[in-house]
Amino acid sequence: MFSFSSKTERNAELRQDPITGKWVIISPQRAERPQEFDTRPRRIRHGPCPFCPGNEELTPPATLIKPNVSASPQEPSWKVRVVPNKYPALVDSEDCAIESGIYRGRTGLGVHEVLIETPRHVQGISDLTREEMLDVLEVLMSRLAALKSREHLRYVMVFKNVGPLAGASVEHTHSQIIATPVIPPTIEAELAGTGEFFRGHQSCIYCQIVQYEIAKAVRTVQITPHFLAMCPFAARFPYETWILPRQHNARFSDLERGLWGELIQITKDLIQRIEQTIPGVGYNVILHDAPLHDDVPFYHWHIEILPSTARPAGFEWGSGVHINSVFPEFAARSLREGQAS
Numbered sequence: 001m002f003s004f005s006s007k008t009e010r011n012a013e014l015r016q017d018p019i020t021g022k023w024v025i026i027s028p029q030r031a032e033r034p035q036e037f038d039t040r041p042r043r044i045r046h047g048p049c050p051f052c053p054g055n056e057e058l059t060p061p062a063t064l065i066k067p068n069v070s071a072s073p074q075e076p077s078w079k080v081r082v083v084p085n086k087y088p089a090l091v092d093s094e095d096c097a098i099e100s101g102i103y104r105g106r107t108g109l110g111v112h113e114v115l116i117e118t119p120r121h122v123q124g125i126s127d128l129t130r131e132e133m134l135d136v137l138e139v140l141m142s143r144l145a146a147l148k149s150r151e152h153l154r155y156v157m158v159f160k161n162v163g164p165l166a167g168a169s170v171e172h173t174h175s176q177i178i179a180t181p182v183i184p185p186t187i188e189a190e191l192a193g194t195g196e197f198f199r200g201h202q203s204c205i206y207c208q209i210v211q212y213e214i215a216k217a218v219r220t221v222q223i224t225p226h227f228l229a230m231c232p233f234a235a236r237f238p239y240e241t242w243i244l245p246r247q248h249n250a251r252f253s254d255l256e257r258g259l260w261g262e263l264i265q266i267t268k269d270l271i272q273r274i275e276q277t278i279p280g281v282g283y284n285v286i287l288h289d290a291p292l293h294d295d296v297p298f299y300h301w302h303i304e305i306l307p308s309t310a311r312p313a314g315f316e317w318g319s320g321v322h323i324n325s326v327f328p329e330f331a332a333r334s335l336r337e338g339q340a341s
């Protein structure tokens with residue numbers, strides 16, 4: 001199974017470290033991306049934008065389109081497009097276990113899609129209108145439902161990279177969806193932690209965090225009727241911020257439609273606060289959701305926002321311990337004092 005061949009004819013593989021149990025994706029297709037292995041400071045590439053209207057042939061055919069039904073002939077015919085990633089980390093192939101002596105892996109089965117959030121060539125969440133974000137949320141919910149119907153997929157990670165330091169290789173605002181046949185290690189760790197707390201306390205640790213932080217008001221950034229934005233007690237990165245639903249809810253797709261607008265507003269506000277506090281900063285937005293099929297009532301979905309102020313270095317990679325140069329209490333106060341829209 002582990003025979004070597006040229007990168008283009010070899011499909012991606014998921015491999016498990018036999019010592020730590022952590023999964024990695026070996027994906028030769030990714031190496032064909034523009035700028036891969038270019039060790040100079042990352043810059044957004046130039047040339048025609050593959051996500052702008054009129055350039056649809058530069059992406060693979062769309063999986064899902066939200067049409068702009070009232071568009072005039074001069075306007076783009078779509079509001080949101082979901083397309084397969086041209087350089088996928090995983091491919092929709094046959095799922096098959098790989099065993100070789102002490103090593104375990106599986107074929108790199110999965111789905112890697114790009115959600116183009118608007119036909120307008122803008123760069124981030126603060127450039128999107130509330131209506132555009134509502135369209136994005138609607139399309140995202142429908143992709144999550146479609147991926148959930150695929151039994152061999154166990155997890156869907158939704159994330160957004162804004163700015164070259166955050167890993168964005170295309171400027172035009174977009175999110176990515178990666179569905180995997182395994183549960184990622186970060187989520188496994190959160191499931192283990194929430195499950196253990198639930199067994200010991202008959203309550204959810206995230207719910208306890210929400211109550212404690214609102215009562216203390218030291219690391220809170222913004223509180224709305226149904227959501228809390230806060231800097232976590234053990235923030236790994238400067239200005240790391242989480243958005244949590246205040247009411248217990250394991251699964252993001254169970255979020256009622258009536259609360260979408262409120263979630264969009266607190267997210268836009270938070271990004272604006274971050275951009276005011278650290279001008280020009282990029283960021284990653286990551287949705288942490290329950291696995292697709294597992295019954296995990298003790299889990300509590302949330303969004304993590306990680307401004308790209310610094311990259312992990314030797315000690316972080318070597319030890320798994322992050323060194324954060326900004327106290328989350330200070331970060332929260334600065335973000336609170338920054339203006340929201």
Ligand SMILES: [Zn+2]
Pocket residue numbers: 049050051052120121122172
């Ligand atoms: Zn564009």
Ligand SMILES: [Zn+2]
Pocket residue numbers: 204205206207208247248249299300
């Ligand atoms: Zn909870």
Ligand SMILES: [Zn+2]
Pocket residue numbers: 190288302304
């Ligand atoms: Zn998380």
